[in-house]
Amino acid sequence: MGCGVTKSDQFHKHSGKAIRAAVLIQRWYRQYVARTEMRRRYTWHIFQSIEYSGEQAQIKLYNFLGYLMDNFTPSSNERNLISHIFRENDICRDAEWERYFCYKKIEVPEIYSGPHLTFPLTVEQAVGLVEAFRNKKQLHSRYALQLLLETWKLLRMLPNINRISTCHSKEITICGDLHGQLEDLLLIFYKNGMPSLEKPYVFNGDFVDRGKDSIEILLILFAFLLVYPSDVYLNRGNHEDHIVNLRYGFTKEVLTKYKMHGKRILKLLQKIFSWLPLATVIDQKVLVLHGGISDSTDLNLLARLDRHNYISALRPPKKRNQSSASTSMDSDLDEDVWGANRIFQRRASLTFPKPLGARDCFHNRSLQDFSDRIKVNVETELEIRRRRRSAFNAVMKEPETETPTLSFDSVYSDNAKEEWKQILDLLWSDPMAQEGCVPNEVRGGGCYWGPDITEDFLNKHNLQLIIRSHECKQDGYEFCHNRKVLTLFSASNYYDVGSNRGAYVKLGPDLVPYVVQYQASSMIRELTVRQSVGRTERSALKVLREQLFAHKSDLICAFKKFDSENTGVVSLNDWASAVESVMHLDLPWRMLRCQLVTRKTSEGMIDYYDWFNELAIIGPNSDNIDQSLLETLYRHRSTLETIFRIVDTDNSGFITMEDFRQTWKLLSVYLKMEITDEAISDLAVTIDSNQDGSIDIDEFMEAFRLTDKKSRLERGRSMFMGTATDLTKLEGDPNI
Amino acid sequence: MAESNNQSAETKLSDVHKRIKAAFETFDNAANNTVDVREIGTIIYSLGCFPSQADLHDFIAEVEEDHSGYIHLDRFLPAMTKVLLEHKFPPIPKDLLLQAFEVLDKDNKGYLEPEELTKYMTQEGEPFTQEEMEEMLTGLADHERNVIYYKDVINQLAIDPDM
Numbered sequence: 001m002g003c004g005v006t007k008s009d010q011f012h013k014h015s016g017k018a019i020r021a022a023v024l025i026q027r028w029y030r031q032y033v034a035r036t037e038m039r040r041r042y043t044w045h046i047f048q049s050i051e052y053s054g055e056q057a058q059i060k061l062y063n064f065l066g067y068l069m070d071n072f073t074p075s076s077n078e079r080n081l082i083s084h085i086f087r088e089n090d091i092c093r094d095a096e097w098e099r100y101f102c103y104k105k106i107e108v109p110e111i112y113s114g115p116h117l118t119f120p121l122t123v124e125q126a127v128g129l130v131e132a133f134r135n136k137k138q139l140h141s142r143y144a145l146q147l148l149l150e151t152w153k154l155l156r157m158l159p160n161i162n163r164i165s166t167c168h169s170k171e172i173t174i175c176g177d178l179h180g181q182l183e184d185l186l187l188i189f190y191k192n193g194m195p196s197l198e199k200p201y202v203f204n205g206d207f208v209d210r211g212k213d214s215i216e217i218l219l220i221l222f223a224f225l226l227v228y229p230s231d232v233y234l235n236r237g238n239h240e241d242h243i244v245n246l247r248y249g250f251t252k253e254v255l256t257k258y259k260m261h262g263k264r265i266l267k268l269l270q271k272i273f274s275w276l277p278l279a280t281v282i283d284q285k286v287l288v289l290h291g292g293i294s295d296s297t298d299l300n301l302l303a304r305l306d307r308h309n310y311i312s313a314l315r316p317p318k319k320r321n322q323s324s325a326s327t328s329m330d331s332d333l334d335e336d337v338w339g340a341n342r343i344f345q346r347r348a349s350l351t352f353p354k355p356l357g358a359r360d361c362f363h364n365r366s367l368q369d370f371s372d373r374i375k376v377n378v379e380t381e382l383e384i385r386r387r388r389r390s391a392f393n394a395v396m397k398e399p400e401t402e403t404p405t406l407s408f409d410s411v412y413s414d415n416a417k418e419e420w421k422q423i424l425d426l427l428w429s430d431p432m433a434q435e436g437c438v439p440n441e442v443r444g445g446g447c448y449w450g451p452d453i454t455e456d457f458l459n460k461h462n463l464q465l466i467i468r469s470h471e472c473k474q475d476g477y478e479f480c481h482n483r484k485v486l487t488l489f490s491a492s493n494y495y496d497v498g499s500n501r502g503a504y505v506k507l508g509p510d511l512v513p514y515v516v517q518y519q520a521s522s523m524i525r526e527l528t529v530r531q532s533v534g535r536t537e538r539s540a541l542k543v544l545r546e547q548l549f550a551h552k553s554d555l556i557c558a559f560k561k562f563d564s565e566n567t568g569v570v571s572l573n574d575w576a577s578a579v580e581s582v583m584h585l586d587l588p589w590r591m592l593r594c595q596l597v598t599r600k601t602s603e604g605m606i607d608y609y610d611w612f613n614e615l616a617i618i619g620p621n622s623d624n625i626d627q628s629l630l631e632t633l634y635r636h637r638s639t640l641e642t643i644f645r646i647v648d649t650d651n652s653g654f655i656t657m658e659d660f661r662q663t664w665k666l667l668s669v670y671l672k673m674e675i676t677d678e679a680i681s682d683l684a685v686t687i688d689s690n691q692d693g694s695i696d697i698d699e700f701m702e703a704f705r706l707t708d709k710k711s712r713l714e715r716g717r718s719m720f721m722g723t724a725t726d727l728t729k730l731e732g733d734p735n736i
Numbered sequence: 737m738a739e740s741n742n743q744s745a746e747t748k749l750s751d752v753h754k755r756i757k758a759a760f761e762t763f764d765n766a767a768n769n770t771v772d773v774r775e776i777g778t779i780i781y782s783l784g785c786f787p788s789q790a791d792l793h794d795f796i797a798e799v800e801e802d803h804s805g806y807i808h809l810d811r812f813l814p815a816m817t818k819v820l821l822e823h824k825f826p827p828i829p830k831d832l833l834l835q836a837f838e839v840l841d842k843d844n845k846g847y848l849e850p851e852e853l854t855k856y857m858t859q860e861g862e863p864f865t866q867e868e869m870e871e872m873l874t875g876l877a878d879h880e881r882n883v884i885y886y887k888d889v890i891n892q893l894a895i896d897p898d899m
Contacts (some may be wrong), residue, residue, distance in 0.1 A: 021836035023861035027788050028828050030871055032893050034781030042761050049884060433765060590758045591782075 040234050040533045042588050044474065046540040047495040049585040050547065051472075052442045054638070058247045059444035061639055062314050064670050065646070100267050103145035104263065106237045117143040119150060126223040127194060133216045134186055141261040144219060146267045151222040154229060155275035156617060160307050161299065162233045162280040164200065166509045174202045174288055174505045176469035176477075176488035177237065180211025180250070182500050183520040184492055185220065192504065195224040195232045204469045204488065205237020205290035205427070209248035211491065215257060218269075235243045236276035236307075237290040237447070238427040238470070242266065247642045255653070272307040278426055281463075285511055288467045291486075292429035293457055294447040295437040297422060313420075313427050314445065343475045360582045430471055431480050431487070451481040458484060465513070467505065476503025492519045496539040541595050547583065548596070549615045550635035554582045569605040632671070640667060644697045654694045749817070756816045759783050760809055769809040773800055776807055780816070785825040789862040795819070831891055837886035847883040 057718045092675060108116070114137040115128050121244045129139065139147075165174055173192055178185055193200045203221055208214035238244065245251045245266075254269075255262040265296045279289040279302065287299075387414045428446025432438075435450040472494045476485045492502035548555065558578035570578065575597070576589040589596075597611050633640065643663050648655050655663070664680045759782050763775040771779065776799075777792050787795065799811040819825065840856055841848055850873050857864045857872065864872065876884050 018856065021839040022856045023788060024828060024833065025840075026834040026857060026861050027786050027863065028833055030777070030789075030868075031781040031786050031827075032873070033868075034778040037778050038759070038762065038782040047761075054856050205831050434768070573751060576754075588758045588762055591762075654899060 004357045037534050038591070039537050040474075042591060043382075043533065043537045043540040044495075044499075045587055046544055046585075046592075047499070047536075048472070049587060050543060051495075052117055053585065054247075055244075056442060056444040057639065058316060058642070060241050060248075061642060061670070066315070088506060099263060100249060101145060101149055103142045103149070106140075106142035106145070108140050108142050112140055113137065114139055115143070116140075117147060119146060121147070121223055121226045123196070123227050126220070126227045126250060129223050130186070130189065130194065130220055133182060133213070133220065138257060139216075141258050141265065144215075144258070145261065145268065146264060147219060147222055147226070148265065148272060150226055152268065152272050155277075158275075158277050159303065160278050160305065161303050162202075162235075162277050163284070164202075164280060165246060165283050166507065166511070170198065170200055171506045171508045172200045172202060172282060174203050174204060174467055174488060174507060176490040176503070177472075178203070178204035178211070178217055179206055179239070179491045179494070180208055180214035180217060180493045181494075181520070182211070182213035182216050185217055185488055186519075187492075187518050187520055188490065188503075188504055191516065192506075195228055197228065197231055200228075200233070201233040202233040202282075202288050204234065204288055205276075205465070206239045206469060207237065208250040209239045209245060210378065212249075212253065214250045214253055215265075222272075233280050234276055235280055235290055236273065236278055236427065238313060240273040240276055241312045241314065241452045242270045242273070243314050246350070246645050247638060251645060269309055271308070276307075278302055278307055278423065282507060283509070283511060285463055286465045286467060286507065287461070288462050290468060291425070291427045291446055291470045292431060292449055292468050293453065293466070294421075294425035294429055294449055295453050295456070297425055297457060299461055301419065302422055302426065305422070307423070310420065310423050313423055319547070335694065380562070384409055428470075431468075431485050433480070451484075454481040454484050464511065467513070472500055473503075474500045476501040477505070477515050486513055496536045497521065498533075499536045537595075539712060541592075544587075544592070545596065545615055547585075548579070549612070550631065551582050552612055552631060555579065556608065556612075558582050563608075568609055569601055571605055571608050575606045575608070636667065636671065639670075641697070645668060648697060653697055655697060657693050657695065660695050749821075752817055752820050753813065754822070755783060756813055757809070760812060764809075770806040771812075773805050773807050776812075780819070780825075783816070783820065784827065785819060785826050787825040791825055798848070833890050834887065837890070841886070846876075847881075847884055847885045850877060853884055 021398035115125070115132045117129075117139075118127055127144075132139070139443045165658055166173065173188075175185075175188060193199050201224075207217050207221060211217075221232070221234060225234060239248065239250070242251070251266060254266050258265055279287060279299075281287055325430065347660040425446050428440060428443055430440060430443070430446070430448055431454070432448040432450055437447050437449045437453050440448050454466065458466070464484070467488055468485065469488050469490075471487050471489065472491070473487055473489050476489055476492065479485065480487070486505065488503060488505055489500070490502045490504055493499060494500055501517045501519045503515050503517045506516065555578065558571050559575070560566070562578055572593060576593065579589050580586070597606055597614070599607065599610060599614065601607055642661075643666060644655060647659050647663050661677075661680055752875055759779050760769075760771060762781060763771040773796055776796055780787060780792070780795070789835075795815065796807070799807050799815050826873070837848070838844070840852065854869055854873070858866070858869055873884075875891050878885055
């Protein structure tokens with residue numbers, strides 16, 4: 001605060017007036033800036049809530065499929081439909097794998113204009129690869145497979161925890177999540193130089209999914225890994241996981257780019273992901289890992305376990321016959337474990353579904369059910385919920401609604417469970433401001449850990465800093481826990497153009513992190529804060545409107561509860577309460593109200609039917625499709641697509657009519673919804689426009705995209721399609 | 737809930753409380769009902785109020801917990817409720833704002849040069865920091881002519897009331 005001091009006689013004449021005028025303008029402008037900041041905050045919340053609830057939904061889906069696996073007869077059609085995604089460690093000898101991944105017979109046509117690779121790879125070739133990708137070339141599947149095979153061989157020799165040093169005055173560069181955003185990797189290389197003997201790099205996971213160039217990023221990172229194995233270090237992220245990839249776009253990207261050999265590439269990548277190291281320690285003082293830690297994280301245990309048993313972090317390894325660790329390429333000589341252990345399981349099929357009591361149980365089972373370290377009883381649960389960060393779960397959450405869990409089976413040994421928890425925590429956890437350690441229910445895996453946990457952990461292992469990624473930050477990085485934890489995120493404009501900067505960190509022998517920020521696309525730098533907030537906000541609101549529209553029936557139900565006299569209007573307060581009760585996104589609905597509802601009655605009430613007309617999003621030509629079915633399809637389109645891709649075992653992009661029906665049955669059980677066979681048949685007939693008995697997945701999904709198809713949010717960004725309420729019951733909706 | 741006349745005062749109060757809490761919670765990162773004192777201005781502004789810096793300092797002095805750097809909801813809520821119910825820091829009417837700009841536009845040009853505005857904003861009243869000034873210029877100046885057409889700006893940045 002201060003009094004203006006006039007600096008020139010010019011002001012003297014009008015000084016009193018001018019000062020008052022200046023004060024007024026300053027007040028006005030500051031208010032405006034503050035409101036912009038507020039908008040930026042809740043825009044962020046919107047994106048983050050939806051992103052995390054999408055992750056949660058994926059885990060729920062996987063969980064659900066696992067449950068089905070546990071309860072189907074081995075030979076049932078439904079089981080065959082989905083069993084292959086669980087068949088993670090196929091029985092195969094080395095020779096068989098060699099044959100399966102063989103690239104030698106793949107011919108490279110004359111017209112191919114991309115790079116030709118010869119092995120062993122040279123640095124010129126690696127650099128050439130970067131250039132080729134910059135010029136939008138694609139690497140031929142023959143070379144891709146070969147590169148991946150070499151990578152696999154190398155990774156298998158690496159320990160779980162890389163240990164590196166900044167000796168020779170080398171500065172180590174550390175990068176966070178890239179998520180398929182090639183532009184950002186190119187920008188980092190441009191600003192910082194490519195990896196070399198003088199320029200070591202650590203890449204901290206989440207190289208794939210969401211962005212459109214995930215495979216290119218992988219190929220570049222692997223190429224440099226092969227050329228400079230002592231100077232390039234890769235940590236596994238939670239997205240280096242084929243289950244997560246099914247939903248978040250990487251699987252689709254590979255199958256689209258590599259139509260003939262995509263499936264093999266994906267299979268090889270499954271193995272590669274499982275062989276990625278889990279963490280990196282620099283100078284024995286700085287720990288770099290993707291997600292974080294929990295109060296039970298034990299580096300010694302992590303160093304000892306067989307990391308490649310965890311093909312997906314979402315599923316514990318199957319119990320193996322006690323063979324000693326062999327030296328073959330794939331040491332798990334499992335039989336199909338399912339067969340043997342299922343003798344004791346109940347049998348059911350979709351046609352005669354078991355009463356669903358059991359499934360409610362699996363939803364409520366938490367990770368901690370089998371971990372002896374953390375016992376979560378009811379009181380603690382309530383306490384935990386009260387202390388949840390405001391961006392996430394609402395304070396008064398119904399217990400049965402949102403406890404995403406990872407199901408387990410009693411065949412797993414305690415050892416396996418312990419190891420599994422260690423890995424899960426490493427890849428999925430987030431830091432929190434409060435002390436303690438609680439399950440990360442928002443994402444569905446890992447923990448939230450507090451500053452006291454960090455302190456204890458660092459002391460125990462004689463470390464001084466944890467560098468992790470996993471969370472998008474507006475400035476590309478953020479310190480927390482008394483600057484003992486650094487979050488690093490390298491995908492700029494992640495939520496939308498202008499949403500955030502990316503960052504990387506340089507660490508010299510003094511181990512003081514030096515952060516460098518950037519933002520892809522020069523257009524962004526010229527936008528003011530106000531303008532970029534405005535853009536991002538518009539995107540966020542658009543996504544939110546979609547979500548709201550997709551929950552129309554539930555919302556109307558909720559509104560009716562506040563409108564007993566059926567007047568068709570509710571107060572602003574009631575509107576906000578109703579919306580939160582359905583959406584579970586813990587957003588400041590009251591503040592968002594004026595952006596989401598533009599029409600109000602004269603008494604300041606909201607006409608909700610009118611509001612839905614306002615929100616109405618143009619859908620496909622749907623005269624002959626049941627409206628409520630349409631709404632279901634729209635709302636669950638991401639889950640539906642994921643299930644389709646699981647069902648499409650040969651990755652052709654087509655599924656048969658019969659499989660389509662089965663998929664629907666699956667979805668209806670998952671959603672606890674009644675969908676009559678008739679309704680499904682009608683739908684199938686409509687979709688199979690050329691009546692040839694098969695359905696094009698992409699075409700089907702296209703039909704349900706919004707009219708604005710070019711929106712950045714739609715291209716490969718399925719994260720926004722997941723919702724927290726995939727399992728919402730459709731309570732007494734009259735339309736069904 | 738039926739809205740009858742004798743309940744309307746209560747409803748209004750409860751409404752106000754909800755608004756305040758919603759704004760507060762957006763900045764309550766640790767979910768422990770406290771916010772950093774540096775965010776209070778933003779919260780108050782976002783509730784539609786237009787305090788001056790002096791007003792803000794007075795308000796903060798009232799509600800801050802012994803210079804801890806934090807403000808607790810328990811103290812913020814009653815103080816803020818009073819502010820809202822009494823319309824203590826009312827919005828600036830457009831025409832008043834226009835007059836203010838016209839005072840600064842001594843030559844009646846219809847626009848302000850960036851240097852003119854900068855001089856006033858950084859030297860008079862409750863001065864802007866250099867950062868604030870740069871942001872203001874980038875935000876308000878016409879891109880081609882590099883001057884501030886204040887009439888347009890006032891209309892563009894019109895705040896729509898929250899309720």
